[in-house]
Amino acid sequence: MDTSESGPEFYATGQPQLSELLERIVEDLKSIGRDELALARIEIKQSMKSAITDTAAIVLGGIVALIGLGMLCVAVVAALEPVWKLWFRLVLMAAVYLAIGGLVAAYFARRLQRDVKPDMSRAKDSAERTVQSLREELRHG
Numbered sequence: 001m002d003t004s005e006s007g008p009e010f011y012a013t014g015q016p017q018l019s020e021l022l023e024r025i026v027e028d029l030k031s032i033g034r035d036e037l038a039l040a041r042i043e044i045k046q047s048m049k050s051a052i053t054d055t056a057a058i059v060l061g062g063i064v065a066l067i068g069l070g071m072l073c074v075a076v077v078a079a080l081e082p083v084w085k086l087w088f089r090l091v092l093m094a095a096v097y098l099a100i101g102g103l104v105a106a107y108f109a110r111r112l113q114r115d116v117k118p119d120m121s122r123a124k125d126s127a128e129r130t131v132q133s134l135r136e137e138l139r140h141g
Helices: 016-079 087-114 122-141
Strands: none
Touching: 016 087, 016 122
16 A cells, blocks of 8 residues: 555645545454454364363263272172162162263263353454444544
């Protein structure tokens, strides 16, 4: 862009013409749009990293818990030998496994669903402030 005062873009008073002002506004809007997109990308990446870390911790904790629960169920089956028959003890422990597994999976699925949604409030607020300031500039400028 030619910004010298000797160019044809200026009147005799040294003020830029309307076309040059519009070019500057368009370039500023493009720059603002790129910055807003970059901010949104960063926020999405941060949200995804948090969700991946939470998922890895859930999987590791689940594996350890399953091993412990399996050992506990074997102990319960052995301890209930004098009271119930083998088939009933095994069915009882299978039901316990299903109930505990279902509750844990439901809890963490809800938590993960909440964590995966990126927090776009900062990008939204920034974009709204930018639009508002541009409107004010156009009204008063």
